[in-house]
Amino acid sequence: MKIGVGVEGPSDFQFWNKVLPKHHRGWQFDIRNMKNRDKLVRATPDLVEEFRGLKRHAAVIILDRDKDPCIKAVLDTFDPAMLTEATKQPPTDRYLHIAVAIKKLECWYLADAQAINAVIPGAHWQAPPETAACNGKREIEELIRSQSKTPIGYNEIDFAKSIAPKFGPGRAEGNSASFRYFWTRMSGICSA
Numbered sequence: 001m002k003i004g005v006g007v008e009g010p011s012d013f014q015f016w017n018k019v020l021p022k023h024h025r026g027w028q029f030d031i032r033n034m035k036n037r038d039k040l041v042r043a044t045p046d047l048v049e050e051f052r053g054l055k056r057h058a059a060v061i062i063l064d065r066d067k068d069p070c071i072k073a074v075l076d077t078f079d080p081a082m083l084t085e086a087t088k089q090p091p092t093d094r095y096l097h098i099a100v101a102i103k104k105l106e107c108w109y110l111a112d113a114q115a116i117n118a119v120i121p122g123a124h125w126q127a128p129p130e131t132a133a134c135n136g137k138r139e140i141e142e143l144i145r146s147q148s149k150t151p152i153g154y155n156e157i158d159f160a161k162s163i164a165p166k167f168g169p170g171r172a173e174g175n176s177a178s179f180r181y182f183w184t185r186m187s188g189i190c191s192a
Helices: 010-023 037-053 071-075 080-087 105-110 113-119 136-147 156-163 169-173 177-191
Strands: 002-007 028-033 059-064 096-101
Touching: 002 010, 002 037, 010 028, 010 105, 010 156, 037 059, 037 080, 059 177, 071 096, 080 096, 096 105, 096 177, 105 113, 105 136, 105 156, 105 177, 113 156, 113 169, 169 177
Parallel strands: 002 028, 002 059, 059 096
Antiparallel strands: none
C-alpha cells in the first residue's frame, strides 16, 4: 500500500524519503517535492485528486509554520474545501491529513539530540523539553560552526540526507508536540 505525501522542498523530500519507509515497513510513500510552501498549499487540491486517482491509501501534507503566528494562520492558507476535508471526519476516517512543523523541519531534527550529536561530531546538543521555542535552522548552523575548524555553511539538503538515517521518531516525540502530532497521525494511517 502507498501513501501520498506532499512536502515543501528538496530537503524535506530527502528526509522523509528515508525516514518514512524505514519506520513504517511494508508501506510505500509517493513523496512529492513542491519546491516551496506556497506552491504546496496551492497544489494540494490537485495532489489530493492525483493521489486518489493513483489509489493511494491517504494523502499527507507536511509544511512549516515559518513566521506565521499560529497553526490556524497556516491552515487558513489552504483552499476551504481542503481544510474541510482535513478536519471534517475523525482522523482514522480522513483521507487528507495536514501536519505543520513548528517552526521549521529543523525544529523536528533538534528534537532528537542523539541524531544531532551523531551528525555533528563534537556537538553536545541537549534537546529542550519543547523544540518549538528554538530557531531550528540557526541552532543547527551554530552547532556546525562551533564544531568545524574550517568555515562551512549549512546545506539543508545535505543535512537532511545525513540526519535521516540516524533520526529516531520515538526520541523526537518527547521533545516536540508538533512532531508527536504528526508521527501519531502517520502511525495511525499506517496501522489502519
